[in-house]
Amino acid sequence: TRCWVIIPAAGTGQRMRAALPKQYLPLLGRSVLEHSLSHFMSRQDIAGIIVALAPDDSYWPALEFLGKSSIRCVAGGPERAVSVRNALRELAQLAAPDDWVLVHDAARPCLRASDLDNLLDTLHEHPIGGILAIPVRDTLKRVSAEGVIADTVVREGLWLAQTPQMFRLAMLAEALDQAFTFGHPVTDEASAMELAGHVPCVVEGHSDNLKITRPEDLPLAEFLLSGLNC
Numbered sequence: 001t002r003c004w005v006i007i008p009a010a011g012t013g014q015r016m017r018a019a020l021p022k023q024y025l026p027l028l029g030r031s032v033l034e035h036s037l038s039h040f041m042s043r044q045d046i047a048g049i050i051v052a053l054a055p056d057d058s059y060w061p062a063l064e065f066l067g068k069s070s071i072r073c074v075a076g077g078p079e080r081a082v083s084v085r086n087a088l089r090e091l092a093q094l095a096a097p098d099d100w101v102l103v104h105d106a107a108r109p110c111l112r113a114s115d116l117d118n119l120l121d122t123l124h125e126h127p128i129g130g131i132l133a134i135p136v137r138d139t140l141k142r143v144s145a146e147g148v149i150a151d152t153v154v155r156e157g158l159w160l161a162q163t164p165q166m167f168r169l170a171m172l173a174e175a176l177d178q179a180f181t182f183g184h185p186v187t188d189e190a191s192a193m194e195l196a197g198h199v200p201c202v203v204e205g206h207s208d209n210l211k212i213t214r215p216e217d218l219p220l221a222e223f224l225l226s227g228l229n230c
């Protein structure tokens with residue numbers, strides 16, 4: 001079985017309040033997206049990469065980096081899950097049903113190589129696959145619409161889902177189609193797999209694999225990247 005990578009990069013990043021979509025914001029001289037891609041490029045154990053771009057994306061053609069020509073692009077959709085599904089359809093032309101697919105957010109540029117290695121090593125013989133995640137550290141509050149505490153949520157057993165999320169191609173495609181059919185909201189691949197009755201595995205990652213979401217995340221990502229060897 002081979003391993004393929006899908007990068008959903010078709011979001012608009014409205015929470016960033018920036019002129020550019022967040023995957024194209026500059027981070028240490030390169031775009032966020034290039035950093036996110038770089039973790040998978042020139043790895044012997046990755047067979048190919050597919051990026052889902054907004055249909056009206058005008059920034060990708062302007063990017064210049066080594067290996068860009070080996071990356072396939074597909075049109076993304078109005079939601080992340082639709083972007084992933086479009087990329088899975090393209091991948092079905094190239095890959096075998098049992099091949100692994102790693103879905104990684106374009107907005108997570110600080111993935112540690114050791115976390116990626118750990119995910120691949122832990123799951124390579126697993127029947128279903130799984131995700132990187134980290135245990136919740138803080139006390140969790142449910143807050144009412146009025147901005148007051150309604151309740152404290154028991155933290156035990158709660159984890160934050162990250163990406164890459166690694167599943168077998170045909171199983172994931174089927175699970176996403178099923179979720180769409182039933183109209184269930186799908187914010188990550190694992191939720192579609194769970195809905196289909198599968199039990200994904202969890203591999204503990206690190207908090208530096210943050211998803212760039214708000215303006216203050218960018219300087220933090222720069223700091224983290226300059227400390228990582230990537």
Ligand code: C5P
Binds near residue numbers: 010052076081
């Ligand atoms: O908006 P959010 O941070 O949840 O997006 C996670 C990832 O999914 C980002 O890399 C974003 O570009 C991507 N995405 C997408 N298609 C959408 C919405 C988000 O590929 N319609």
